Amino acid sequence: MRVGFLGLGIMGGPMASNLVKAGHEVVVWNRTPGKQVEGARSASSPAEAAQGAEVVWMCVADTHAVEQVLFGANGVEQSLSEGMIVADSSTISPAATAKFAERVKARGARYVDAPVTGSKAGAQSGTLVFIVGGEERDIERLKPLFAAMGKKIFRMGNTGKGQAAKIAMNLQIALIYEGFAEGITLAAKLGVDPGTLVPLINATMVHSGVVEYKAPAVLNRDFTPNFPLRLMHKDIRLALEAAKEARVKLPALETVEEVYEVAAEDGDGNLDFAATLTLLEKWAGVEVKGVLV
Numbered sequence: 001m002r003v004g005f006l007g008l009g010i011m012g013g014p015m016a017s018n019l020v021k022a023g024h025e026v027v028v029w030n031r032t033p034g035k036q037v038e039g040a041r042s043a044s045s046p047a048e049a050a051q052g053a054e055v056v057w058m059c060v061a062d063t064h065a066v067e068q069v070l071f072g073a074n075g076v077e078q079s080l081s082e083g084m085i086v087a088d089s090s091t092i093s094p095a096a097t098a099k100f101a102e103r104v105k106a107r108g109a110r111y112v113d114a115p116v117t118g119s120k121a122g123a124q125s126g127t128l129v130f131i132v133g134g135e136e137r138d139i140e141r142l143k144p145l146f147a148a149m150g151k152k153i154f155r156m157g158n159t160g161k162g163q164a165a166k167i168a169m170n171l172q173i174a175l176i177y178e179g180f181a182e183g184i185t186l187a188a189k190l191g192v193d194p195g196t197l198v199p200l201i202n203a204t205m206v207h208s209g210v211v212e213y214k215a216p217a218v219l220n221r222d223f224t225p226n227f228p229l230r231l232m233h234k235d236i237r238l239a240l241e242a243a244k245e246a247r248v249k250l251p252a253l254e255t256v257e258e259v260y261e262v263a264a265e266d267g268d269g270n271l272d273f274a275a276t277l278t279l280l281e282k283w284a285g286v287e288v289k290g291v292l293v
């Protein structure tokens with residue numbers, strides 16, 4: 001298929017590359033010039049990347065970025081055509097998604113929200129899980145592209161429901177990780193070796209995919225960003241915003257948001273979100289470090 005791919009960050013770069021490897025004709029664009037994808041042509045604007053494409057796929061930072069890419073100067077809107085599908089793998093506001101979709105559909109094009117889970121490793125290995133909102137027939141048309149970048153698709157409902165489900169998922173990752181970080185900080189302060197605690201966690205009902213994925217890097221003090229703290233902070237805020245609009249109370253998430261606020265103020269926004277642990281360590285006067293036994 002002819003695909004315009006917009007946003008070559010941690011996720012978008014390898015996703016576009018997997019589309020090329022699967023034989024699709026890909027034109028890429030990134031806000032900051034210089035990022036390229038082997039085998040893909042580079043465009044100088046979103047409008048140029050979208051010109052003549054069957055599908056325009058976005059993976060940019062946040063709601064504002066998607067709005068800019070679609071409707072800003074030289075945006076996708078200029079190149080929309082009848083039947084073209086705009087797919088969005090950024091994690092953004094469900095309410096804004098509905099508005100963007102309406103504007104895109106008014107021009108005869110289609111809109112599918114397709115945020116992902118699986119992080120940097122999943123994007124690189126083409127094993128992402130897509131959390132999708134949109135019409136069945138559009139999702140059907142996108143199947144060869146989903147297959148090139150991911151291993152599973154979950155359709156959550158019509159437009160915007162993919163984003164709604166995604167923020168509900170990330171809310172849980174943030175809370176599970178915070179639980180782990182608080183537990184291991186307390187244990188370390190009480191004299192328990194973190195390298196012994198993690199296997200205990202993994203062998204019991206406390207076990208979780210989040211801890212399994214994050215613990216080895218944490219014990220190595222490696223906070224290189226797979227999922228940057230600033231983006232998890234954005235997702236927490238998206239969940240709190242959606243909750244406020246829907247009159248849902250999320251007391252634990254409100255408290256965790258404060259942790260992210262302080263961590264961001266401390267300059268940790270570009271580290272992995274696992275670095276929120278370092279704030280707890282600072283407050284406790286202890287360092288969580290160990291060798292997995």
Ligand SMILES: NC(=O)c1ccc[n+]([C@@H]2O[C@H](COP(=O)([O-])OP(=O)(O)OC[C@H]3O[C@@H](n4cnc5c(N)ncnc54)[C@H](OP(=O)(O)O)[C@@H]3O)[C@@H](O)[C@H]2O)c1
Binds near residue numbers: 008059060120
């Ligand atoms: N990393 C993960 O584990 C992960 C997992 C699931 C979902 N996500 C979601 O996927 C999206 C991308 O994440 P990422 O990790 O790839 O982030 P990233 O590495 O920070 O990349 C962000 C991308 O968005 C572009 N961008 C930012 N602001 C823009 C604007 N105003 N206009 C146009 N482009 C803009 C950046 O361009 P520049 O190069 O010019 O800065 C870059 O290409 C986010 O919504 C994130 O929440 C990430």
